[in-house]
Amino acid sequence: MEPNDLAERGRRVLALEAEAIRRVAGQLGPAFATAVRLLAGAKGRLIVSGLGKSGLIGRKIAATLTSTGSPASFLHPVDSLHGDLGLVSRDDVAILLSKSGASDELFGLVGQLKRFGVPIIALTGNLDSPLARQADVALDASVSEEACPETLAPTASTTAALALGDALAVTLLEVKGFRREQFAALHPGGVLGKNLLLRVEDVMVAREIPTLGPERPMRECVVLLAEKRGTVAVVDGAGSLVGVVTAGDLTRLMERTDQFLGMPVREVMTKTP
Template sequence: MANPDHSKAVARARHVLDIESKAIARLAGQLDQRFDRACALILAASGRVAVSGMGKSGHVARKIAATFASTGTPALFVHPAEAAHGDLGMITGNDVVLALSYSGESDELVALLPSLKRLGVPLIAITGNGNSTLAREADVWLDGSVEQEACPLNLAPTASTTAALALGDALAVALLDARGFKAEDFALSHPGGSLGRRLLVRVSDLMHADDQVPAVDADVSLRDALLEISRKGLGMTAVLDQDGALAGIFTDGDLRRALDRGIDVHATRVGDVMTHSPATIDADQLAVEAVALMEKRRCNGLLVTRQGRLVGAVNMHDLLRARVV
C-alpha cells in the first residue's frame, strides 16, 4: 500500500487546501471602505438581514444567515426561486438583503432586483465580478473574486464558495464587535449548548432550598446533626447560631475526623466539631463558578447564601445532572 503522505489523493488534497487558503488570504487585500458601508447598512436596519443565493451559493448563504442570527444580527435565509413565488413576503422594507452569486448573473437573483428596488431594501452583493448585473445594482458590492477554483477543471464552486463563506464570517464578527455582543448574549441564543449552560445556569436554578436545606443549631448533639445529614442526603449540614446566622458546616469529612479523636456522638455538640467559616456561594452566581470554587476548596458541596443569609445548598451531583461540569 502506498504511503499516504505521498499518495496522489493526499497531494491533491494539499493542493486544494493551498488554493483555498490563498483565496481567503487574498480577500484581506480586497477589503476597502465598501466593507464599512455594508456593515453600516446592516447596523442601521431595524429589521433583519435576508441572505439569499442559488445552488452552492445558497448553501453558503444559509450558513451565513445562521452565523448572523447566533451573533446578534437577526437574519434569515430566503431562497431566490421561492421568493419569486410568494416568499418575497418574508422581506420587509426594514430589512437588508445580502445576495451571493459568484457570477453575479444568477437568473433567480437578478429577477428579484425590480421587486427589491420597489421595496426600497438596501442590497449588498458578494460576487466575483464587479461588472455583473448584481454588483452594478447593489448598494454595496463586496469583492469575493478568487484567482482559481480548487476544482482541477476550474469549474466546481470550491475556492469561491470558501471565500464567500469567509466574507460572511468577517461581516458577522465585525457586526458582533460593533454591537458590543458578549459571551452572555451568545449564550442566550444557544440555551441548549454547553456554553449556554455555563453562562446561563445560576446556582439558584440548581440549589436545594427551603425544607431541603440541611441545617441544625450549633447546640444540638452530633447525633442529631448526623440524622439531619441522613434525612437531606447531601453529605453535609449547615450549622446556625442562636440568631439563625450561618456559623459553620458539618460534613462527612468532619465526622471522620471527629471519630478518629474518639468523640462521643451523643454527648458532643456539633458546634464543637464543625468547620468554621465554610465555603459559600451566592445564589445569583453562575453554576460554573460553583464548580470552580469546589475544585479550589476540594469539596463536593457548598452552602448557598443571599445577602449573607443561608438560602440553599448545592453539591457536585446537582452540577453534574445539569451538565454544567
C-alpha cells in the first residue's frame, strides 16, 4: 500500500470509532441517569469486571473512577470465583462489561453478586443478552461495525465502551461535586497536584544563605559562592532582598569578560529572582 493509502486507512478507522461514540451518545436515556444515581448512592466501592478486551477497558474505567473520587476496584470474573470475591460487600455497586453479554465466565460472577444483593450495571453491545436481562440497569454500547476487517478484533466496540465509562465517571464526579482540589490531593505527583499542593517549604533550601550589599565587589561574592555552594543573597541597608547572585550568573559573567572581580554586585545580580 502507498503512504496515502495507509493514511486513508487510518482515517477510516478513526472515523468508524468516532461514529461508534456518536452512536452510543445517541442511545443514552433514562437508564444512564439510573446508573449514575446507583453509583452515586454506593456506600461501598464500585466493582468493575469484564473478560478479555472488555476487562482491559474495565480496568481503565475503574482507574478513572478511583482518581475522580469514587473508589473502584477491578475484579477478574474468573479470579472472583477463586477467593477474590472477598473484595465484594453488599454495599458495593458493580459495573460489568461484555460486548456479547453472553460470556460464560462472567455469569459465575453475576450469580455471586446477586447473592450479595449488589446492584449490577451492564455495559453491553446486546440489550437482549442474558447479562442485560440479569442487570439492574443495562446501558447500550452497541456499534454498527468494528474498524477491524472481518471483525477480527474488537475496536470500535471497545472505544465505545471506554467512552461510555468516561461518561459515567465524569457525570458522577459532577453529581458528587468533586473539585479540582480533591483531584490534586489524589494526584500529588501530577502537574495539577504540584501546582495546588506544593509549598515553598517543600523545595526551599533550609540553610542560612550568605548576604552581601549591592555595592560590594564581585571578588567577595566569588568567595562566598565557593564557600556556600552556589547562592548569595543581595540585601540593602534595611536587610531587604534586592537580588541574588548564583553560580550560574558567575559562569555567564566569566563567558563575557575576565575583568569582573572589581565590579559591584548590583551589576551582576538577578533583580527578580
